[in-house]
Amino acid sequence: xxxxxxxxxxxxxxxxxxxxxxxxxxxxxxxxxxxxxxxxxxxxxxxxxxxxxxxxxxxxxxxxxxxxxxxxxxxxxxxxxxxxxxxxxxxxxxxxxxxxxxxxxxxxxxxxxxxxxxxxxxxxxxxxxxxxxxxxxxxxxxxxxxxxxxxxxxxxxxxxxxxxxxxxxxxxxxxxxxxxxxxxxxxxxxxxxxxxxxxxxxxxxxxxxxxxxxxxxxxxxxxxxxxxxxxxxxxxxxxxxxxxxxxxxxxxxxxxxxxxxxxxxxxxxxxxxxxxxxxxxxxxxxxxxxxxxxxxxxxxxxxxxxxxxxxxxxxxxxxxxxxxxxxxxxxxxxxxxxxxxxxxxxxxxxxxxxxxxxxxxxxxxxxxxxxxxxxxxxxxxxxxxxxxxxxxxxxxxxxxxxxxxxxxxxxxxxxxxxxxxxxxxxxxxxxxxxxxxxxxxxxxxxxxxxxxxxxxxxxxxxxxxxxxxxxxxxxxxxxxxxxxxxxxxxxxxxxxx
Amino acid sequence: xxxxxxxxxxxxxxxxxxxxxxxxxxxxxxxxxxxxxxxxxxxxxxxxxxxxxxxxxxxxxxxxxxxxxxxxxxxxxxxxxxxxxxxxxxxxxxxxxxxxxxxxxxxxxxxxxxxxxxxxxxxxxxxxxxxxxxxxxxxxxxxxxxxxxxxxxxxxxxxxxxxxxxxxxxxxxxxxxxxxxxxxxxxxxxxxxxxxxxxxxxxxxxxxxx
Numbered sequence: 001x002x003x004x005x006x007x008x009x010x011x012x013x014x015x016x017x018x019x020x021x022x023x024x025x026x027x028x029x030x031x032x033x034x035x036x037x038x039x040x041x042x043x044x045x046x047x048x049x050x051x052x053x054x055x056x057x058x059x060x061x062x063x064x065x066x067x068x069x070x071x072x073x074x075x076x077x078x079x080x081x082x083x084x085x086x087x088x089x090x091x092x093x094x095x096x097x098x099x100x101x102x103x104x105x106x107x108x109x110x111x112x113x114x115x116x117x118x119x120x121x122x123x124x125x126x127x128x129x130x131x132x133x134x135x136x137x138x139x140x141x142x143x144x145x146x147x148x149x150x151x152x153x154x155x156x157x158x159x160x161x162x163x164x165x166x167x168x169x170x171x172x173x174x175x176x177x178x179x180x181x182x183x184x185x186x187x188x189x190x191x192x193x194x195x196x197x198x199x200x201x202x203x204x205x206x207x208x209x210x211x212x213x214x215x216x217x218x219x220x221x222x223x224x225x226x227x228x229x230x231x232x233x234x235x236x237x238x239x240x241x242x243x244x245x246x247x248x249x250x251x252x253x254x255x256x257x258x259x260x261x262x263x264x265x266x267x268x269x270x271x272x273x274x275x276x277x278x279x280x281x282x283x284x285x286x287x288x289x290x291x292x293x294x295x296x297x298x299x300x301x302x303x304x305x306x307x308x309x310x311x312x313x314x315x316x317x318x319x320x321x322x323x324x325x326x327x328x329x330x331x332x333x334x335x336x337x338x339x340x341x342x343x344x345x346x347x348x349x350x351x352x353x354x355x356x357x358x359x360x361x362x363x364x365x366x367x368x369x370x371x372x373x374x375x376x377x378x379x380x381x382x383x384x385x386x387x388x389x390x391x392x393x394x395x396x397x398x399x400x401x402x403x404x405x406x407x408x409x410x411x412x413x414x415x416x417x418x419x420x421x422x423x424x425x426x427x428x429x430x431x432x433x434x435x436x437x438x439x440x441x442x443x444x445x446x447x448x449x450x451x452x453x454x455x456x457x458x459x460x461x462x463x464x465x466x467x468x469x470x471x472x473x474x475x476x477x478x479x480x481x482x483x484x485x486x487x488x489x490x491x492x493x494x495x496x497x
Numbered sequence: 498x499x500x501x502x503x504x505x506x507x508x509x510x511x512x513x514x515x516x517x518x519x520x521x522x523x524x525x526x527x528x529x530x531x532x533x534x535x536x537x538x539x540x541x542x543x544x545x546x547x548x549x550x551x552x553x554x555x556x557x558x559x560x561x562x563x564x565x566x567x568x569x570x571x572x573x574x575x576x577x578x579x580x581x582x583x584x585x586x587x588x589x590x591x592x593x594x595x596x597x598x599x600x601x602x603x604x605x606x607x608x609x610x611x612x613x614x615x616x617x618x619x620x621x622x623x624x625x626x627x628x629x630x631x632x633x634x635x636x637x638x639x640x641x642x643x644x645x646x647x648x649x650x651x652x653x654x655x656x657x658x659x660x661x662x663x664x665x666x667x668x669x670x671x672x673x674x675x676x677x678x679x680x681x682x683x684x685x686x687x688x689x690x691x692x693x694x695x696x697x698x699x700x701x702x703x704x705x706x707x
Contacts, residue, residue, distance in 0.1 A: 061606070064630070064640045071644040076561015138559035142600060171501065179499050187501070188508040195512055203520065211593040213520075213528045215601050220519045228512070257498055264507060268515035274603060277571035279588040281527070284519060350576050354567060354605035425605060428580035434608045439636050441606075 024108065029384045031110035032101045035117040036385055039097035040378060041470075042125045044463055046089025049132075051452075051459050053082035058452050062445040072136045080147045081135045087225070088128045088148070088156070091366065094374040095233040096121070096163055099186050101381055102240055103167045106183050107174035111166070120162035127155035143204055143214075145222035150205050157197060164190040181256040182236035188264060189232035196224050212279050216272065223271025226365060231267070231333075234373040235259075235302060238330045241380055242309050245323045246316060251308035255301050263298035266291045273344035276353060292344030295337060303334040319487040321396045325376030328404055332368035336361060351426060356444065357418025364411045367455075372403065375462065382469065383481065390482035391472055395465040397484055402458030410451035417444025532594055533697055542695040543595050553687025556680045558598065560642065567602035568611045568691070584612040584693065586700045592693050607639060614691040623685040624660055624677050632667055645681035648673055658682075 057079040059066050067073045104111045111117065131148030134140070139149040148156065167190050171183065200221035203209045209217055243250050250256060272280075272288025310327065317324045339361060343352050352358060379396065383389050390396060421441055424431040431437055498504065532541040546554070557563070572587035573579040579586070588611055593599045625632045628646055630639035646660070651674050659674035669675050677685075 060640060061638055064638050068641045069643055071560075071642075074560055074642065075640045076564050079564055080561055140558065140561060142558035142561065142563050142598065144563075144603065177499075179501065179504070184498060184504050187504050191505065191508045192512055195516070199516060199520065203524075208597060209524055210528050211530060211596070212590045212599055212601065213524050214599045216523050217520050220515065224512075224515075260498075261507065264511040265514075268511050269518065272519060275601075277575055278569050278601060279590050279592065281523065284523060287518065346575075353576075354603065358603065421605075425581070426577040428577040428582075432581075434581070435634055435636055438606070438638055441638075445638070 025105060025384075028104050028108070028110050029101070031112075031114055032104050033385050034114050035111070035121050036097045036101050036381065037470075038118055038121045039093045039100075040382070040466075042121070043090050043093030043097065044466055046085050046093060046128070047459055048463055050082050050085035050090055051456050053078050053085055055449070055452050055456060057082055058445070058449045062442055062449065071138065077136050077138065077140065080140050081132050083145070084128070084132050084135060084148055087145070087230075087366070088131070089125075091230060091370060091374070093121075093125070094371075094378065095230065096124075098237050098374060098377045098381070099190065099233055100163070100167055100170075101385075102182055102236060103170050103186050106176065106180045106240070107171050108176040109170050109173050111170055112173070113166075117163060117166050120159045120166070123155055124159035124163070127152050127159060130155065141205060143218055145225060146200055146204060146218070150201075153197075153201055153205070157194070157201070160194055160197065164194060180240070181250065181253075181260065182240045184260050185232035185236035185239070188260075189229050189236070192224070192228040192232075196221050196228065215275055215278065216280055216284065219271040219274040221271075223274060224268065227263075227267035227270060230366065230370045231263070234329065234333065234370045235263075237373050237377045238306060238326055238333070241322055241326050241377060242306055242330070245320050245326075245380070246309065246313050248309065248313070251305050251311075255305040259298045259301040259305065262294070262301065266294040266298065270295055270340075270344070273349065276344070276346060276349045289344045289346065292341050295341050299334055299337040299341070303330075306330045319483040319485055321390075321393075321400065321482070321484060322376045322380040324400060324484070325372050325379065328400075329369050329371075329373035329376065332364060332372065336364035336369055339364065351422035352418060353422070354425070355418035355421040356414045356441070357422065360411045360414035360418055363407065363414070367403075368407045368411060372407075375399070375403070378466075382466075386469065388469065388472060389480070390465060391468045392465055393482050393484055395461045396482065398461040399458045399465070402454050402461065406451045406454035406458060409454065410448055413444050413447035413451060417441055417447075420444075527590060530590060530594060533591060533695075535695075542697070543592060543693070545595050546690060547686070549683050549686040550690040551687075552680075553683035553685065553690075554596075554598075554600075556645075556684040557600070557687060560684075562610075563600050563602045564604055565606035565639070566608065566610045567605055568609065569601045570609060570611050578609060581608075582616075583609040584615075586696065588693065589697055589700050591697050591699070607637075610688065610691055612691060612693055614689040615694055620685050620689060621661070623688055624681060625663070627681060627684065628660065628663075628675065629667055632663070642681075645678055645684070647676050647678055649676060 056067060056073060057075060060068075060075045060078070064075075071077070100111060100117065127148075131152035134149040134152060135147055139151075140147040141149060167186065171187060200217055203217045204214055204221075208214060239250060239256070269287055269291030272284050273292045276285055276289070278285075306327075317327060342348055343357070343361065379390065421437060424437045424440065425434075532543060534541045568588075570584040570586070570588045571578045578584065592611075622633055626634065626639070627642045629641040629643070630637035631641075648669055651672055655674055656676050659676050663669065663675065
């Protein structure tokens with residue numbers, strides 16, 4: 001093995017030919033292999049488990065006696081088990097894999113002592129497993145987004161702390177001279193989550209605050225998990241992969257800076273809009289509404305920046321799976337965030353609050369944006385970690401279309417249903433009988449189960465392709481990436497590396 | 498932005514800002530709010546929860562009732578909460594002072610339960626509704642909770658608390674009876690305890706009753 005230092009020095013020399021650069025990246029990717037693979041395998045297992053939970057929960061909402069005999073599987077438990085499996089099982093595992101891999105690559109530094117990260121990864125998944133099993137047993141805390149019982153949360157905290165510290169250490173020893181925009185988001189997110197999690201755990205579970213101060217802590221945490229943990233990771237990935245796949249720089253450095261700081265400032269305050277009309281002081285709610293509306297700045301700025309980078313290259317979406325997933329996610333980041341800002345306006349919130357519209361919105365953000373970006377990232381990362389290509393382009397295609405169509409039906413259907421539900425609930429004169437409103441939700445809830453089934457097909461295609469790739473014997477002879485279609489000769493370069 | 502410490506400092510200050518504003522300030526400002534002592538009635542409101550209601554609240558949490566039922570009434574004129582008969586005033590922070598864990602909820606697949614105990618619904622109705630909502634509310638999407646009940650053979654006299662008047666598919670086999678478990682009884686006691694009828698001075702901030 002050649003001396004990594006001389007390699008690194010060479011990589012920073014503009015005159016160094018490209019192969020040296022590739023060799024270093026290969027070595028860095030290699031150092032992340034064990035933990036990244038562990039995160040991805042467990043993440044995908046959680047995705048499948050979470051999908052099964054989701055289907056059961058969805059069917060129960062229009063067919064309540066389905067599996068009705070079992071207390072473990074009662075709606076309140078299975079729905080919550082779904083939530084925790086997909087946010088801490090699937091999404092966070094995927095986020096760890098992407099964050100560590102990106103951080104190592106962008107810092108031009110090998111991941112040090114990957115064994116410790118691997119141990120932390122085991123610990124994390126142990127914590128999630130105990131937590132989800134606890135929820136099914138009925139030990140849920142009944143605090144939204146924090147349902148994992150207190151006997152599992154310290155495990156999660158320790159595991160997270162180790163992983164976060166390791167990413168920061170990698171950053172600290174960086175050999176790159178420049179800090180790329182993705183790294184800003186990664187550093188901030190890795191710092192924000194432990195603060196949010198520990199503060200919420202202490203003020204809600206270990207030393208609970210009094211009365212509805214709890215509700216403020218709850219929604220400060222729950223919305224910021226989206227805004228300050230998943231969103232920055234998703235945006236960091238989009239900022240890396242769009243220019244990477246296209247082989248051109250991001251449109252504007254200054255827009256990146258503005259987008260980052262406005263997100264950091266405003267997202268932090270937005271969560272209180274979940275309590276509009278609730279028993280907390282009006283000024284906090286107003287502040288939350290203002291912050292939610294100010295979120296338009298980072299959303300528009302980031303949207304313009306990504307869009308302008310894509311400009312003139314839309315045809316690349318025909319070929320690159322990574323790009324197609326990530327662009328789908330980035331567009332939905334803009335869409336779901338703008339809808340979110342609108343939902344914070346009091347007159348809109350009066351209708352959409354307490355309805356399926358919120359459920360649609362949560363899936364719009366967590367799935368159509370975040371999860372799709374993670375899928376795209378995995379399609380890029382895995383061949384570089386395993387040194388082989390995805391076995392089947394058709395399966396990738398099935399994965400994309402099933403998930404894209406499924407989540408679109410989901411979000412549109414539940415949004416329409418939610419508005420109908422909200423309008424009817426607010427109109428006590430024409431809809432005095434609550435049961436009539438419940439019944440009028442039936443077609444929309446059926447739509448959701450259909451959408452969920454379509455998404456499940458996509459997940460199975462993804463898992464099969466992933467497993468196939470993992471256990472494939474011989475690497476492909478040629479290093480050609482797996483694309484949807486064979487591109488014209490010149491375009492192939494952009495999808496490599 | 499090529500300085501690591503700058504990014505750290507920015508991330509630190511922004512979250513410190515929101516944590517202070519949303520969590521800390523409110524905690525210090527009204528986190529030690531006390532029940533309201535009414536001189537005329539000679540006692541403080543909200544009253545402490547009874548032991549069995551507390552156990553029932555635990556069951557409510559175990560079953561995840563919060564995911565379909567809120568416990569908060571919005572002010573008259575904002576949404577249809579009061580018009581729907583879910584209470585005649587808005588909920589205020591003081592309403593929640595006796596609760597170790599506040600269960601506001603954010604979803605109304607089912608109706609709000611802030612004042613369910615004040616509605617004309619008997620314990621018998623609640624038990625049947627829990628056994629299977631189709632008995633009392635055909636077409637409801639509430640899950641059945643058969644595991645909160647015990648079907649057992651009648652030995653000698655029927656049990657006093659056996660559910661009466663079940664017919665069709667819900668009726669027990671001849672010689673059997675369906676009896677609520679302690680958890681079902683506690684849950685119903687909790688639901689019946691949810692009233693929040695006391696008029697706190699702050700509960701009608703604008704123009705009195707509407």
